[in-house]
Amino acid sequence: MPIRTLVKKNTYVDSVSLMTVSSRANELVGVHQAFAAMGTPMNKEVLRDLSLLTEDLEQADTGDLMLVIDTADAERSDGALEELEALLEHKRPAAGPHEETTYKTFSSAVAANAEANLAVISVNGAYAAREARQALEAGLHVLLFSDNVAIEDELALKRLAHDKGLLMMGPDCGTAIINGVALCFANAVRRGNIALAGASGTGSQEVSVRIDALGGGISQLIGTGGRDLSEEVGGLMMLDAMRALEADPDTAVVVLVSKPPAASVEAAMIAEAARMEKPVVVCFLGRSDAAPAPPGVTFTHTTDAAARAATRLAGASGDRPQPPEPDLAIAEAARTRLHREQRYIRGLFCGGTLCDEAMYLALERHADVYSNIQKDPDRRLAAQAPSRAHTFLDLGDDDFTNGRPHPMIDPSTRIARLRQEAEDPEVAVIAMDFILGYGSHDDPVGAMLPAIADARERAAARGRHLEILGYVLGTERDRPRIGEQIDKLREAGVSIAESSTHLGLLARELVAEGSA
């Protein structure tokens, strides 16, 4: 068991880097154990106990860093020590008083930064797969925000990632939180012991902020990309995510979030969930199968229910009582102010999953529900088509964005559509989501206020009350502040829903029964 040691005099390296170095070092081929620690008397005692205290280590001072490698054979130990040293010292081109070094390619960036471990890729879809492959081959985990990536490429990437034990989040993955760092579109949520694996970006955002509001916290939020649970991809990333979360000591409960997967894939996910020892909450929105859940698995049909189940299972709220189910009383009051011909809901959404959830809730009561993301082709609307009966629009869908920025960033499409809906005398309620957090607009509510005021005026001019419902998705820690956003909506006469689920429930409650 050859031991190689090195003392780096007067070397102060922050603890996080030291931890990283130690874990990386322990993964080097042929290394029994490796560690880095300051040369204090007590640390040396520990080494002495393990018969690892060599003379040069004995000489180390409290301000010196001790590096020790214990390997399988002499040959490997030299190389391993070099690698350990290299992990500590990153050679950067002399970036002194001159400009910050920029890298033109992924490979040169990685060559110069040995600790890089995650690639966040958001380039045009035509080139995205290539960059992602380079990242995986360089040993980095990948978050692939880009969409319009061929399904064959997605499969190849996920298989490669699986073989290498890496995350391949995406393509079309907009949300992730790894080790408490929010990536792309995500919220500042508390850290805790609940993990999410989500094929829906805004769905994951919603469940994470609900959990935060209930007093729980997120250990990891792994995004799989919108197509992971399709027949072709077969849930490759979600399966790997579940296995990783099962092994993660900081995760106590796992939540799966998605629109309904392909049938065979759904069965596979549930089977894996049943095999896990940790409790799993499954939230596949719009899932209609009424079969009972296997032990250890909880099926929920709304994001709100998923968050409540997860926090309960995680024991996160402790003794604190769960907040009451949001009530629908405000809907009753508002209904009285509507004319008889005002029968329909119009949902104008930035978040695809939020749109889905509201739509499925409406479908539980009504048949004439239209959308640009309706599965039923008879009820599918094109972007230019006017709304019909109950219409829920995912304004972030390609059909609407058409080269323009996403509605979470550019409100103009929603502003125009709001005006249209306000003119329609059959509209009773307009429901909208306002998404806060990283990646979002600086002031989503403020951006819509003039249009909201305008809409009410138009309705009022025709002697109509127009009920506008809003839900602000965010946490106390997000910017802009959620309290201010909600206040601004209230001042504008908008009724506030407390969750995505609540928004859907309120909307359908507001329109009379049997409004066919």
Place this chain on the structure above:
Amino acid sequence: MSGGIGSLFSSSVNPVNVGLEMFADDMAAQGANVTRVEWSPPGGGRVEVIRALDALDQPDVAARIEAANREAVDRIVSARPMLVGFDRAIDVVPGMTKTTLLHSGPPIAWERMAGAMQGGVTGALVFEGLARDLDEAAELAASGDITFSPCHEHGCVGSMAGVTSASMFMHVVENRTHGNLAYTNLSEQMAKILRMGANDESVIARLNWMRDVLGPILSEAMRHAGEIDLRLLLSQALHMGDECHNRNTAGTALLVQALAPHILKTSFSTEDKVAVFDFIASSDYFSGPTWMVLCKAALDAAHGIEDSTVVTTMTRNGVEFGIRVSSQPSDRWFTGPAQEVVGPMFAGYKLEDKGLDIGDSAITETYGLGGFALACAPAIVPMVGGTVEQAVGYSRAMTEITTGENPNVTMPLLDFQGISTGIDVRKVAATNVLPVITTAIAHKDAGVGMIGAGITNPPVECFHQALVALESDIGSTPAPGRAGVA
């Protein structure tokens, strides 16, 4: 294999951001150590380029290429070009005849030649006594009786128009490591000179003096000297503030210092010797061609390595820019249109007077000097434009497109990093970063001469064409199961 994902969970997140800047900003705001990539679509987004890059990226192919490129860089770095003499072109240059005129750049016919090159051709024909005046020379040039050929295909390089004729004295340089020889003619020192397209009596008279006095003196001096280690002088020149393409102040001083004692020993009159020293002192450019031929000798040795994607020649004739790649045949040129040179002009000249990029002098950048070594020469900035910061930035940027560095020729300001060596066609295509070239600007018409200096690039087409050719020669069909590009 969740072990890998698990270890991410227990380390800190160190992201590399490729794409939208706002994601990088948000991650940095959360305290993550973000590395930013300034990304652009490889090959400018062209599908055939990306396909070629992917084909060459396959592990077995890439491994062969990497090994070949390392060999190429090895040869360039280990080359030791020694100046061993000065002799007339007719006596030393392979394939030279009394009626051959060599020129810079890739092959080109008389009719298509740029104004400055035509000026050089007619002037050279008069100098050689093959025509009595410039008009007769023009007829002779068009007649088909004169053989035109690129300097590069005869082991030579020529600066600017590069017109090289039989009676001109040439540097003779031997690459001691690999045994190959290379040649180039002598600097004419002024602005109104043959290589810049001027061809009046003063130009011819000077050429005559160079043939009768300068050349022979240098030739005899070298017989006394034996040989001069050029690479040693080169690395000293860089440390003294030259980039060895346009700025040659230190290099000239070092070269003449090496030659001086031997010039004194020659049998010529004191007057002649004084004239030679005066001539050399009249312009810092004297050592310019010397570094060009050094680079030629080193790069020729690196040509012909199977599977290598390293560029061994960059050159222009004022109409086209051409490159050659190590694994390709030596007469296979990948060309595109010569580009505009951007920089300050001499007083009295306007933008429309500019000729396009011209000369074999881009061989210096191919080796890693000139634009690649701008970090060594802040003093050149007023001459070529821009700022010192930008100049240093160029040297840094070139590391993105090269294979390695030359430990024998270093840049003090960049912590003695060696000059970037081995331009890789794949990297140029993938990064869209083009080699940077510092160069003089000649007037577009014959008979005028140099009118300014500045910075330019090759046209990207050269590299794209080369890449596609390399794909069919080196690359193989994709392995099964490997998805193509969307």
Place this chain on the structure above:
Amino acid sequence: MLRAEAVSGDAGLVSRLHAGGFRARVHSVFQRVVNLECATTGRLYTLACAGVDNAPSTLVLDARTFGNSGVRPGARVECDGRTLVSESALAVSLARAKPWVATLPEWPSGDMPVLWLRELIDRCGTRGGIKRGPAPEPPYEAHLTRRIGDATSSLKAALQAGELSAAYEHGTRLIGLGRGLTPAGDDYLVGLSTICSVPGSPVGRLRPVMARLVRDSADRTNDISHAAMAHAIEGRVRESIAELVDAMARDDDAGMQRWGEQVIGIGATSGTDILAGMLAGLELSEAERN
């Protein structure tokens, strides 16, 4: 070259800097923190980037990172009363620095939330220090964890029993023990010292032995870690710790959660190790009261 403005700082340090004549050398450089060693007293002072909380002997700047500044260990640092400079790498303007003082609240009449703190550490604490890493631990880590566990439980038992010499011995075994820049043992003692230093603390009588322990241990751990312990035993702790203690004293749920998480975020495992020491202090206080 990094030009920055000092946004806030330890009141003592700010007035010292404003007085002019400050001379130091750069001791160590990290992404968001630079430590300076005073030329006259040898004490350590810290420059921190935005987002790092106020702390004893620390100046918080509006800069994002020291990453590309060129500040190097060993470089000279000077201050003329208005600007703090280091070679051509750093220039910090002091004009708008708001003075900050660490204030620990009075010990409350009611109970401190011991259960909550224990649960927070269990649920959210980072592993690898006091809280053992995921099994199986490599031999060195396993041994280290065992030693830390032994020392902390012996120390706590001795303190509870009032056996101060034994406590001193056990405490000595904790100093410098652990893998981080601030070893886990040191961080544990910072946490414990904090609770002992709260005005009116039931374990205030333990302060003298802790102070002696810290004072005698300067050569048993590195400067940076030692400085933190020396401050803590004097009741000088960083902002997030002070705010946490304050929130616990007032039983402010939201505050406890928020500042508890902030403290956990310190270093790699330092935050959790500090909380572990605080928990020990609270448990001892509880025992004291009953």
